[in-house]
Amino acid sequence: MIERAAQGSRERLPLGVAARLSRYLQVLTQAKKMGRSTISSQELAEYTHVNPTQIRRDLSGFGKFGKRGVGYNVDALVSQIRKILRTAGRRHNIALFGAGRLGQAIAGSEIFADHGFRVVAVFDVDPDKIGMEVRPGLRVQPYAEMRRVIEEEGVVVGVLAVPSSVAQQVADDLVAAGVRIIFNYSEALLQVPPEVTVHTSSPAVDLLYALYFYLT
Amino acid sequence: MIERAAQGSRERLPLGVAARLSRYLQVLTQAKKMGRSTISSQELAEYTHVNPTQIRRDLSGFGKFGKRGVGYNVDALVSQIRKILRTAGRRHNIALFGAGRLGQAIAGSEIFADHGFRVVAVFDVDPDKIGMEVRPGLRVQPYAEMRRVIEEEGVVVGVLAVPSSVAQQVADDLVAAGVRIIFNYSEALLQVPPEVTVHTSSPAVDLLYALYFYLT
DNA sequence: TAGATTGTTAATCGATTAACAATC
DNA sequence: TAGATTGTTAATCGATTAACAATC
Numbered sequence: 090m091i092e093r094a095a096q097g098s099r100e101r102l103p104l105g106v107a108a109r110l111s112r113y114l115q116v117l118t119q120a121k122k123m124g125r126s127t128i129s130s131q132e133l134a135e136y137t138h139v140n141p142t143q144i145r146r147d148l149s150g151f152g153k154f155g156k157r158g159v160g161y162n163v164d165a166l167v168s169q170i171r172k173i174l175r176t177a178g179r180r181h182n183i184a185l186f187g188a189g190r191l192g193q194a195i196a197g198s199e200i201f202a203d204h205g206f207r208v209v210a211v212f213d214v215d216p217d218k219i220g221m222e223v224r225p226g227l228r229v230q231p232y233a234e235m236r237r238v239i240e241e242e243g244v245v246v247g248v249l250a251v252p253s254s255v256a257q258q259v260a261d262d263l264v265a266a267g268v269r270i271i272f273n274y275s276e277a278l279l280q281v282p283p284e285v286t287v288h289t290s291s292p293a294v295d296l297l298y299a300l301y302f303y304l305t
Numbered sequence: 306m307i308e309r310a311a312q313g314s315r316e317r318l319p320l321g322v323a324a325r326l327s328r329y330l331q332v333l334t335q336a337k338k339m340g341r342s343t344i345s346s347q348e349l350a351e352y353t354h355v356n357p358t359q360i361r362r363d364l365s366g367f368g369k370f371g372k373r374g375v376g377y378n379v380d381a382l383v384s385q386i387r388k389i390l391r392t393a394g395r396r397h398n399i400a401l402f403g404a405g406r407l408g409q410a411i412a413g414s415e416i417f418a419d420h421g422f423r424v425v426a427v428f429d430v431d432p433d434k435i436g437m438e439v440r441p442g443l444r445v446q447p448y449a450e451m452r453r454v455i456e457e458e459g460v461v462v463g464v465l466a467v468p469s470s471v472a473q474q475v476a477d478d479l480v481a482a483g484v485r486i487i488f489n490y491s492e493a494l495l496q497v498p499p500e501v502t503v504h505t506s507s508p509a510v511d512l513l514y515a516l517y518f519y520l521t
Numbered sequence: 522t523a524g525a526t527t528g529t530t531a532a533t534c535g536a537t538t539a540a541c542a543a544t545c
Numbered sequence: 546t547a548g549a550t551t552g553t554t555a556a557t558c559g560a561t562t563a564a565c566a567a568t569c
Contacts, residue, residue, distance in 0.1 A: 101521050103534095103535075105535070105536075107514055107517045108510075111514045111517070114513065115509060136494050140538070142537075142539080142552095143536065143537065143538090145551060145552060145553085149552055149553075155551050157543070157550050157551040159545060159549080159550070160550065160551085174516075175517065175520045176513060176520075181516060190413070191406075191410040194405070194406040194410055199492070200507070200508060201508070201512065203509065206509065245516070245519070270512070270515045272508065272511070272512060276335055278335050286515045289352075290508065291328075292417070292488065292506065293331060293416055293417055293419065293420045294328050294330075296420070296462060296504075297327040297331075297392065297420055298323055299488075300397060300461070300486065301318070301323045301390050301392075302317070302502070303486055304392075321559070345526065345527090346526075347526080358561075358562065362529080362560090364527095370527095371528080371569095372526085372569055373526050373527045373568045373569045374526050374568070375527085376526065377527090525568100525569085526569085527566105527567080528566095528568100529567100530563105530565090531562100532561100532562085532563090533562075533563100534559105534562090535559090536557100536559075537557080537559085538557075539554105540553100540555090541552105542552095542553090543550105544552100
Protein backbone atom coordinates (compact mmCIF):
# COMPACT_ATOMS: atom_id res chain seq x y z
CA MET A 90 0.00 0.00 0.00
CA ILE A 91 2.72 2.38 0.90
CA GLU A 92 4.40 1.57 -2.40
CA ARG A 93 1.14 1.73 -4.30
CA ALA A 94 0.29 5.12 -2.82
CA ALA A 95 2.97 6.26 -5.25
CA GLN A 96 0.24 6.35 -7.88
CA GLY A 97 1.03 9.67 -9.49
CA SER A 98 4.69 8.75 -9.56
CA ARG A 99 6.88 7.25 -12.26
CA GLU A 100 6.20 3.71 -11.06
CA ARG A 101 4.69 1.50 -13.72
CA LEU A 102 1.71 -0.60 -12.77
CA PRO A 103 1.95 -4.38 -13.18
CA LEU A 104 0.56 -5.49 -16.55
CA GLY A 105 -2.47 -7.18 -15.03
CA VAL A 106 -3.50 -4.19 -12.95
CA ALA A 107 -3.29 -1.80 -15.91
CA ALA A 108 -5.33 -4.19 -18.05
CA ARG A 109 -8.04 -4.56 -15.41
CA LEU A 110 -8.24 -0.84 -14.66
CA SER A 111 -8.83 -0.23 -18.38
CA ARG A 112 -11.73 -2.65 -18.30
CA TYR A 113 -13.26 -1.08 -15.20
CA LEU A 114 -13.03 2.29 -16.92
CA GLN A 115 -14.86 1.01 -19.99
CA VAL A 116 -17.74 -0.34 -17.90
CA LEU A 117 -17.89 2.76 -15.69
CA THR A 118 -18.04 5.04 -18.72
CA GLN A 119 -20.93 3.07 -20.11
CA ALA A 120 -22.68 2.88 -16.73
CA LYS A 121 -22.44 6.67 -16.51
CA LYS A 122 -24.08 7.00 -19.93
CA MET A 123 -26.88 4.79 -18.69
CA GLY A 124 -27.47 7.19 -15.83
CA ARG A 125 -25.97 5.15 -13.00
CA SER A 126 -24.45 7.15 -10.15
CA THR A 127 -23.02 4.31 -8.06
CA ILE A 128 -21.88 0.77 -8.78
CA SER A 129 -20.79 -2.12 -6.55
CA SER A 130 -17.76 -4.35 -7.00
CA GLN A 131 -20.26 -7.16 -7.55
CA GLU A 132 -21.80 -5.42 -10.56
CA LEU A 133 -18.43 -4.43 -11.97
CA ALA A 134 -17.47 -8.08 -11.67
CA GLU A 135 -20.46 -9.22 -13.71
CA TYR A 136 -19.62 -6.91 -16.57
CA THR A 137 -15.85 -7.33 -16.58
CA HIS A 138 -15.60 -11.02 -15.62
CA VAL A 139 -13.08 -10.05 -12.94
CA ASN A 140 -13.52 -11.37 -9.39
CA PRO A 141 -15.20 -8.77 -7.08
CA THR A 142 -12.56 -9.18 -4.36
CA GLN A 143 -9.89 -8.60 -6.96
CA ILE A 144 -11.63 -5.39 -8.04
CA ARG A 145 -11.80 -4.06 -4.48
CA ARG A 146 -8.19 -5.01 -3.98
CA ASP A 147 -7.07 -3.30 -7.18
CA LEU A 148 -8.87 -0.09 -6.27
CA SER A 149 -7.99 0.00 -2.57
CA GLY A 150 -4.33 0.03 -3.54
CA PHE A 151 -4.78 3.61 -4.71
CA GLY A 152 -7.12 4.97 -2.04
CA LYS A 153 -10.45 4.41 -0.34
CA PHE A 154 -12.74 5.18 -3.23
CA GLY A 155 -15.80 3.21 -2.11
CA LYS A 156 -18.51 3.70 0.48
CA ARG A 157 -19.42 0.68 2.56
CA GLY A 158 -22.97 -0.49 2.07
CA VAL A 159 -23.27 1.62 -1.08
CA GLY A 160 -20.52 0.95 -3.59
CA TYR A 161 -18.41 3.26 -5.71
CA ASN A 162 -19.42 6.66 -7.07
CA VAL A 163 -19.24 6.26 -10.84
CA ASP A 164 -18.06 9.78 -11.68
CA ALA A 165 -15.44 9.86 -8.96
CA LEU A 166 -14.09 6.44 -9.88
CA VAL A 167 -13.85 7.35 -13.56
CA SER A 168 -11.74 10.38 -12.60
CA GLN A 169 -9.51 8.38 -10.31
CA ILE A 170 -8.83 5.63 -12.83
CA ARG A 171 -8.15 8.17 -15.57
CA LYS A 172 -5.61 9.77 -13.28
CA ILE A 173 -3.98 6.43 -12.54
CA LEU A 174 -3.85 5.50 -16.23
CA ARG A 175 -2.66 9.04 -17.11
CA THR A 176 -5.39 9.66 -19.63
CA ALA A 177 -7.09 12.44 -17.63
CA GLY A 178 -7.61 15.55 -19.74
CA ARG A 179 -5.54 14.29 -22.64
CA ARG A 180 -6.50 13.72 -26.24
CA HIS A 181 -4.84 11.04 -28.30
CA ASN A 182 -4.96 11.12 -32.05
CA ILE A 183 -5.68 8.08 -34.19
CA ALA A 184 -5.10 7.56 -37.90
CA LEU A 185 -7.34 5.04 -39.60
CA PHE A 186 -6.21 3.05 -42.64
CA GLY A 187 -8.84 1.71 -45.00
CA ALA A 188 -12.19 3.34 -45.71
CA GLY A 189 -14.10 0.18 -46.58
CA ARG A 190 -17.12 -1.01 -44.62
CA LEU A 191 -15.11 -1.76 -41.49
CA GLY A 192 -13.17 1.50 -41.68
CA GLN A 193 -16.37 3.48 -42.10
CA ALA A 194 -17.96 1.69 -39.16
CA ILE A 195 -14.96 2.54 -36.96
CA ALA A 196 -14.83 6.17 -38.09
CA GLY A 197 -18.51 6.60 -37.32
CA SER A 198 -18.40 4.93 -33.90
CA GLU A 199 -18.15 6.61 -30.51
CA ILE A 200 -16.21 3.72 -29.08
CA PHE A 201 -12.84 5.45 -29.11
CA ALA A 202 -14.13 8.97 -28.50
CA ASP A 203 -15.37 8.13 -24.99
CA HIS A 204 -11.83 7.59 -23.83
CA GLY A 205 -10.21 10.63 -25.36
CA PHE A 206 -9.15 8.97 -28.59
CA ARG A 207 -9.98 10.91 -31.72
CA VAL A 208 -9.82 9.68 -35.31
CA VAL A 209 -8.13 12.65 -36.98
CA ALA A 210 -7.35 11.11 -40.36
CA VAL A 211 -8.58 8.34 -42.65
CA PHE A 212 -6.48 7.04 -45.53
CA ASP A 213 -7.21 4.87 -48.52
CA VAL A 214 -5.55 4.09 -51.83
CA ASP A 215 -8.81 3.84 -53.80
CA PRO A 216 -9.28 7.07 -55.83
CA ASP A 217 -13.06 6.62 -55.63
CA LYS A 218 -12.97 6.84 -51.85
CA ILE A 219 -10.68 9.86 -51.55
CA GLY A 220 -12.60 12.95 -50.51
CA MET A 221 -15.49 10.91 -49.15
CA GLU A 222 -16.84 12.30 -45.88
CA VAL A 223 -16.84 9.41 -43.40
CA ARG A 224 -18.12 11.68 -40.66
CA PRO A 225 -18.79 15.41 -40.47
CA GLY A 226 -15.50 17.21 -41.02
CA LEU A 227 -13.50 14.04 -41.69
CA ARG A 228 -12.65 13.16 -45.28
CA VAL A 229 -10.67 10.27 -46.74
CA GLN A 230 -7.16 11.31 -47.76
CA PRO A 231 -4.76 9.64 -50.18
CA TYR A 232 -2.44 7.10 -48.57
CA ALA A 233 0.54 8.93 -50.01
CA GLU A 234 -0.13 11.77 -47.57
CA MET A 235 0.05 9.58 -44.48
CA ARG A 236 3.54 10.48 -43.35
CA ARG A 237 2.96 14.21 -43.50
CA VAL A 238 -0.44 14.06 -41.78
CA ILE A 239 0.84 11.77 -39.01
CA GLU A 240 3.57 14.23 -38.18
CA GLU A 241 1.35 17.31 -38.40
CA GLU A 242 -1.46 15.85 -36.30
CA GLY A 243 0.74 14.11 -33.75
CA VAL A 244 -0.80 10.69 -34.37
CA VAL A 245 0.00 8.15 -31.65
CA VAL A 246 -2.05 5.16 -32.78
CA GLY A 247 -2.54 3.58 -36.21
CA VAL A 248 -5.65 1.47 -36.79
CA LEU A 249 -5.55 -1.00 -39.67
CA ALA A 250 -8.84 -1.77 -41.40
CA VAL A 251 -7.16 -2.84 -44.62
CA PRO A 252 -6.99 -6.20 -46.44
CA SER A 253 -4.52 -8.67 -44.89
CA SER A 254 -2.43 -8.57 -48.05
CA VAL A 255 -1.36 -4.96 -47.49
CA ALA A 256 -1.37 -4.82 -43.69
CA GLN A 257 2.36 -5.46 -43.30
CA GLN A 258 3.21 -2.66 -45.74
CA VAL A 259 1.05 -0.19 -43.83
CA ALA A 260 2.57 -1.36 -40.54
CA ASP A 261 6.06 -0.79 -41.94
CA ASP A 262 5.12 2.71 -43.06
CA LEU A 263 3.60 3.48 -39.65
CA VAL A 264 6.73 2.32 -37.87
CA ALA A 265 8.86 4.45 -40.19
CA ALA A 266 6.63 7.43 -39.40
CA GLY A 267 7.28 6.91 -35.68
CA VAL A 268 3.92 5.44 -34.61
CA ARG A 269 4.40 3.08 -31.66
CA ILE A 270 0.92 1.57 -31.21
CA ILE A 271 -0.80 -0.40 -33.97
CA PHE A 272 -4.29 -1.75 -33.75
CA ASN A 273 -4.74 -4.48 -36.33
CA TYR A 274 -8.22 -5.43 -37.56
CA SER A 275 -6.83 -7.51 -40.40
CA GLU A 276 -5.95 -11.15 -39.93
CA ALA A 277 -2.31 -10.69 -40.90
CA LEU A 278 0.48 -11.56 -38.45
CA LEU A 279 2.51 -8.36 -38.33
CA GLN A 280 6.28 -8.17 -37.91
CA VAL A 281 7.34 -5.04 -36.01
CA PRO A 282 10.37 -3.90 -34.01
CA PRO A 283 10.22 -4.55 -30.24
CA GLU A 284 9.42 -0.94 -29.32
CA VAL A 285 6.15 -1.14 -31.24
CA THR A 286 3.03 -2.70 -29.71
CA VAL A 287 0.60 -4.54 -31.98
CA HIS A 288 -2.84 -5.52 -30.87
CA THR A 289 -4.67 -7.80 -33.26
CA SER A 290 -8.42 -7.93 -32.93
CA SER A 291 -9.52 -11.56 -32.95
CA PRO A 292 -13.19 -12.05 -32.18
CA ALA A 293 -12.86 -15.69 -33.19
CA VAL A 294 -10.52 -16.30 -30.25
CA ASP A 295 -13.11 -15.14 -27.75
CA LEU A 296 -15.74 -17.15 -29.52
CA LEU A 297 -13.66 -20.33 -29.45
CA TYR A 298 -13.10 -19.81 -25.76
CA ALA A 299 -16.78 -19.22 -24.98
CA LEU A 300 -17.72 -22.19 -27.15
CA TYR A 301 -15.38 -24.52 -25.29
CA PHE A 302 -17.22 -23.92 -22.04
CA TYR A 303 -20.51 -24.28 -23.82
CA LEU A 304 -19.48 -27.64 -25.28
CA THR A 305 -18.13 -29.08 -22.02
CA MET B 306 0.62 -34.88 -16.86
CA ILE B 307 -1.18 -38.04 -15.99
CA GLU B 308 -4.29 -36.00 -15.19
CA ARG B 309 -3.86 -33.79 -18.26
CA ALA B 310 -3.42 -36.79 -20.52
CA ALA B 311 -7.15 -37.11 -19.97
CA GLN B 312 -7.57 -34.63 -22.81
CA GLY B 313 -10.36 -36.29 -24.67
CA SER B 314 -12.23 -36.82 -21.42
CA ARG B 315 -14.96 -34.88 -19.66
CA GLU B 316 -12.42 -32.83 -17.68
CA ARG B 317 -12.74 -29.11 -18.24
CA LEU B 318 -9.58 -27.18 -18.87
CA PRO B 319 -8.71 -24.32 -16.50
CA LEU B 320 -9.98 -20.99 -17.86
CA GLY B 321 -6.51 -19.67 -18.59
CA VAL B 322 -5.43 -22.72 -20.56
CA ALA B 323 -8.55 -22.69 -22.74
CA ALA B 324 -8.09 -18.97 -23.43
CA ARG B 325 -4.44 -19.40 -24.40
CA LEU B 326 -5.05 -22.45 -26.57
CA SER B 327 -7.63 -20.41 -28.50
CA ARG B 328 -5.03 -17.73 -29.13
CA TYR B 329 -2.42 -20.22 -30.28
CA LEU B 330 -4.97 -21.66 -32.68
CA GLN B 331 -5.71 -18.25 -34.17
CA VAL B 332 -2.03 -17.56 -34.82
CA LEU B 333 -1.39 -21.07 -36.15
CA THR B 334 -4.31 -20.80 -38.56
CA GLN B 335 -2.95 -17.54 -39.92
CA ALA B 336 0.62 -18.88 -40.07
CA LYS B 337 -0.68 -21.79 -42.12
CA LYS B 338 -2.33 -19.38 -44.55
CA MET B 339 0.97 -17.61 -44.91
CA GLY B 340 2.59 -20.88 -45.94
CA ARG B 341 4.50 -21.67 -42.75
CA SER B 342 5.01 -25.34 -42.01
CA THR B 343 6.69 -25.07 -38.60
CA ILE B 344 6.69 -22.48 -35.83
CA SER B 345 8.69 -22.16 -32.60
CA SER B 346 7.36 -21.34 -29.14
CA GLN B 347 9.39 -18.14 -29.43
CA GLU B 348 7.47 -17.02 -32.51
CA LEU B 349 4.13 -18.03 -31.08
CA ALA B 350 5.04 -15.93 -28.04
CA GLU B 351 5.69 -12.84 -30.16
CA TYR B 352 2.30 -13.04 -31.80
CA THR B 353 0.23 -14.02 -28.78
CA HIS B 354 2.06 -12.06 -26.06
CA VAL B 355 2.23 -15.25 -24.01
CA ASN B 356 5.55 -16.32 -22.48
CA PRO B 357 7.32 -19.01 -24.59
CA THR B 358 7.92 -21.28 -21.59
CA GLN B 359 4.26 -21.02 -20.75
CA ILE B 360 3.37 -22.06 -24.30
CA ARG B 361 5.61 -25.13 -24.18
CA ARG B 362 4.19 -26.00 -20.78
CA ASP B 363 0.60 -25.66 -21.98
CA LEU B 364 1.23 -27.88 -24.97
CA SER B 365 3.38 -30.51 -23.30
CA GLY B 366 0.54 -31.19 -20.90
CA PHE B 367 -1.31 -32.88 -23.77
CA GLY B 368 1.54 -34.67 -25.52
CA LYS B 369 4.94 -34.18 -27.13
CA PHE B 370 3.89 -32.16 -30.15
CA GLY B 371 7.19 -30.39 -30.86
CA LYS B 372 10.48 -31.40 -32.40
CA ARG B 373 13.62 -30.18 -30.58
CA GLY B 374 15.72 -27.85 -32.65
CA VAL B 375 12.85 -27.31 -35.08
CA GLY B 376 9.64 -26.25 -33.38
CA TYR B 377 6.04 -27.34 -33.89
CA ASN B 378 4.48 -28.59 -37.09
CA VAL B 379 1.75 -26.07 -37.85
CA ASP B 380 -0.78 -28.47 -39.38
CA ALA B 381 -0.34 -31.09 -36.68
CA LEU B 382 -0.62 -28.54 -33.88
CA VAL B 383 -3.78 -27.03 -35.36
CA SER B 384 -5.35 -30.50 -35.38
CA GLN B 385 -4.28 -31.24 -31.83
CA ILE B 386 -5.60 -27.97 -30.41
CA ARG B 387 -8.88 -28.34 -32.29
CA LYS B 388 -9.24 -31.77 -30.73
CA ILE B 389 -8.50 -30.40 -27.26
CA LEU B 390 -10.96 -27.53 -27.70
CA ARG B 391 -13.51 -29.91 -29.25
CA THR B 392 -13.98 -27.89 -32.40
CA ALA B 393 -12.45 -30.49 -34.71
CA GLY B 394 -14.76 -31.27 -37.61
CA ARG B 395 -17.69 -29.33 -36.21
CA ARG B 396 -19.56 -26.38 -37.65
CA HIS B 397 -21.11 -23.78 -35.40
CA ASN B 398 -23.82 -21.54 -36.68
CA ILE B 399 -23.92 -17.81 -36.01
CA ALA B 400 -26.81 -15.37 -36.38
CA LEU B 401 -25.88 -11.75 -37.01
CA PHE B 402 -28.08 -8.87 -35.89
CA GLY B 403 -27.83 -5.56 -37.70
CA ALA B 404 -26.95 -5.16 -41.38
CA GLY B 405 -25.35 -1.73 -41.12
CA ARG B 406 -21.73 -1.03 -42.02
CA LEU B 407 -20.36 -3.09 -39.15
CA GLY B 408 -22.77 -5.96 -39.76
CA GLN B 409 -21.89 -6.03 -43.44
CA ALA B 410 -18.19 -6.00 -42.63
CA ILE B 411 -18.62 -8.97 -40.28
CA ALA B 412 -20.77 -10.92 -42.74
CA GLY B 413 -18.19 -10.45 -45.47
CA SER B 414 -15.17 -11.36 -43.34
CA GLU B 415 -13.39 -14.70 -43.15
CA ILE B 416 -12.51 -14.19 -39.54
CA PHE B 417 -15.11 -16.55 -38.13
CA ALA B 418 -15.12 -19.00 -41.04
CA ASP B 419 -11.53 -20.09 -40.38
CA HIS B 420 -12.55 -21.63 -37.10
CA GLY B 421 -15.66 -23.44 -38.23
CA PHE B 422 -18.08 -20.65 -37.41
CA ARG B 423 -20.56 -19.87 -40.14
CA VAL B 424 -22.86 -16.85 -40.36
CA VAL B 425 -26.11 -18.54 -41.43
CA ALA B 426 -28.51 -15.64 -40.94
CA VAL B 427 -28.53 -11.84 -40.86
CA PHE B 428 -31.43 -9.87 -39.39
CA ASP B 429 -32.46 -6.24 -39.51
CA VAL B 430 -35.61 -4.25 -38.84
CA ASP B 431 -35.05 -1.76 -41.67
CA PRO B 432 -37.35 -2.69 -44.60
CA ASP B 433 -34.83 -1.18 -47.03
CA LYS B 434 -32.19 -3.68 -45.94
CA ILE B 435 -34.34 -6.80 -46.02
CA GLY B 436 -33.53 -9.01 -49.00
CA MET B 437 -30.13 -7.36 -49.46
CA GLU B 438 -27.40 -9.89 -50.32
CA VAL B 439 -24.59 -9.33 -47.81
CA ARG B 440 -22.61 -12.19 -49.30
CA PRO B 441 -23.34 -14.76 -51.99
CA GLY B 442 -26.30 -16.80 -50.85
CA LEU B 443 -26.89 -14.83 -47.64
CA ARG B 444 -29.73 -12.30 -47.58
CA VAL B 445 -30.95 -10.02 -44.80
CA GLN B 446 -34.12 -11.34 -43.17
CA PRO B 447 -36.72 -9.50 -41.11
CA TYR B 448 -36.04 -9.46 -37.39
CA ALA B 449 -39.47 -10.91 -36.74
CA GLU B 450 -38.27 -14.20 -38.23
CA MET B 451 -35.36 -14.59 -35.83
CA ARG B 452 -36.88 -17.10 -33.48
CA ARG B 453 -37.95 -19.49 -36.22
CA VAL B 454 -34.63 -19.25 -38.09
CA ILE B 455 -32.56 -19.75 -34.93
CA GLU B 456 -34.38 -22.96 -34.19
CA GLU B 457 -34.31 -24.26 -37.76
CA GLU B 458 -30.64 -23.51 -38.28
CA GLY B 459 -29.43 -24.58 -34.85
CA VAL B 460 -27.82 -21.24 -34.07
CA VAL B 461 -25.41 -21.36 -31.13
CA VAL B 462 -24.01 -17.80 -31.13
CA GLY B 463 -25.71 -14.41 -31.58
CA VAL B 464 -23.58 -11.49 -32.75
CA LEU B 465 -24.92 -8.00 -32.04
CA ALA B 466 -24.00 -5.27 -34.52
CA VAL B 467 -26.99 -3.13 -33.61
CA PRO B 468 -27.26 0.32 -31.97
CA SER B 469 -26.73 0.30 -28.19
CA SER B 470 -30.32 1.43 -27.67
CA VAL B 471 -31.77 -1.85 -28.92
CA ALA B 472 -29.00 -4.27 -27.86
CA GLN B 473 -30.70 -5.32 -24.62
CA GLN B 474 -33.94 -6.13 -26.43
CA VAL B 475 -32.13 -8.32 -28.96
CA ALA B 476 -30.20 -10.00 -26.13
CA ASP B 477 -33.47 -10.77 -24.33
CA ASP B 478 -34.94 -12.27 -27.50
CA LEU B 479 -31.82 -14.37 -28.05
CA VAL B 480 -31.94 -15.70 -24.51
CA ALA B 481 -35.63 -16.53 -24.96
CA ALA B 482 -34.74 -18.39 -28.16
CA GLY B 483 -32.22 -20.49 -26.24
CA VAL B 484 -28.96 -18.94 -27.47
CA ARG B 485 -26.26 -19.21 -24.80
CA ILE B 486 -23.38 -17.21 -26.29
CA ILE B 487 -23.73 -13.53 -27.21
CA PHE B 488 -21.05 -11.51 -28.88
CA ASN B 489 -21.76 -7.82 -28.33
CA TYR B 490 -20.29 -5.22 -30.66
CA SER B 491 -22.47 -2.45 -29.22
CA GLU B 492 -21.39 -0.44 -26.22
CA ALA B 493 -24.40 -1.44 -24.12
CA LEU B 494 -23.94 -3.27 -20.83
CA LEU B 495 -26.14 -6.32 -21.23
CA GLN B 496 -28.09 -8.03 -18.46
CA VAL B 497 -28.41 -11.76 -19.03
CA PRO B 498 -29.11 -14.84 -16.89
CA PRO B 499 -26.05 -16.62 -15.45
CA GLU B 500 -26.13 -19.49 -17.96
CA VAL B 501 -25.55 -17.05 -20.83
CA THR B 502 -22.06 -15.81 -21.71
CA VAL B 503 -21.67 -12.27 -23.04
CA HIS B 504 -18.50 -11.06 -24.64
CA THR B 505 -18.41 -7.34 -25.31
CA SER B 506 -15.93 -6.15 -27.89
CA SER B 507 -14.04 -3.18 -26.50
CA PRO B 508 -11.15 -2.06 -28.64
CA ALA B 509 -10.84 1.06 -26.50
CA VAL B 510 -9.85 -1.10 -23.52
CA ASP B 511 -6.89 -2.58 -25.37
CA LEU B 512 -5.95 0.84 -26.62
CA LEU B 513 -6.02 2.38 -23.13
CA TYR B 514 -3.84 -0.44 -21.93
CA ALA B 515 -1.30 -0.07 -24.75
CA LEU B 516 -1.32 3.68 -24.28
CA TYR B 517 -0.53 3.41 -20.58
CA PHE B 518 2.72 1.63 -21.31
CA TYR B 519 3.48 4.11 -24.05
CA LEU B 520 2.97 7.04 -21.69
CA THR B 521 5.05 5.61 -18.85
C1' DT C 522 29.12 -32.28 -35.02
C1' DA C 523 27.12 -27.64 -33.92
C1' DG C 524 23.15 -24.98 -33.32
C1' DA C 525 18.57 -24.61 -32.10
C1' DT C 526 14.56 -25.53 -29.57
C1' DT C 527 11.74 -28.59 -26.89
C1' DG C 528 10.25 -30.61 -22.45
C1' DT C 529 10.64 -30.08 -17.62
C1' DT C 530 11.99 -28.55 -13.05
C1' DA C 531 12.15 -25.28 -9.34
C1' DA C 532 11.62 -20.80 -7.48
C1' DT C 533 9.01 -16.55 -7.51
C1' DC C 534 5.36 -13.74 -8.33
C1' DG C 535 0.59 -12.38 -9.06
C1' DA C 536 -4.46 -13.80 -9.08
C1' DT C 537 -8.18 -16.00 -6.89
C1' DT C 538 -11.01 -17.10 -3.26
C1' DA C 539 -13.25 -17.26 1.28
C1' DA C 540 -14.00 -14.97 5.19
C1' DC C 541 -15.12 -11.22 8.06
C1' DA C 542 -14.65 -6.97 10.76
C1' DA C 543 -15.52 -2.18 9.78
C1' DT C 544 -18.82 1.05 8.55
C1' DC C 545 -22.02 3.42 5.50
C1' DT D 546 -31.04 -0.73 13.95
C1' DA D 547 -30.64 -3.92 9.93
C1' DG D 548 -28.80 -4.73 5.55
C1' DA D 549 -25.36 -4.11 2.35
C1' DT D 550 -20.84 -3.58 0.74
C1' DT D 551 -16.20 -2.07 1.37
C1' DG D 552 -11.34 -2.83 2.79
C1' DT D 553 -8.21 -6.28 4.21
C1' DT D 554 -6.17 -10.63 5.60
C1' DA D 555 -4.64 -15.28 4.83
C1' DA D 556 -4.51 -19.43 2.26
C1' DT D 557 -4.48 -21.53 -2.25
C1' DC D 558 -3.90 -21.76 -6.89
C1' DG D 559 -2.14 -20.63 -11.42
C1' DA D 560 1.29 -17.86 -14.23
C1' DT D 561 5.85 -16.36 -14.96
C1' DT D 562 10.55 -16.84 -15.28
C1' DA D 563 15.25 -18.74 -15.49
C1' DA D 564 17.77 -22.52 -16.30
C1' DC D 565 19.24 -26.53 -18.55
C1' DA D 566 19.48 -31.40 -20.00
C1' DA D 567 17.61 -33.90 -23.84
C1' DT D 568 17.50 -34.32 -28.59
C1' DC D 569 16.27 -33.03 -33.28
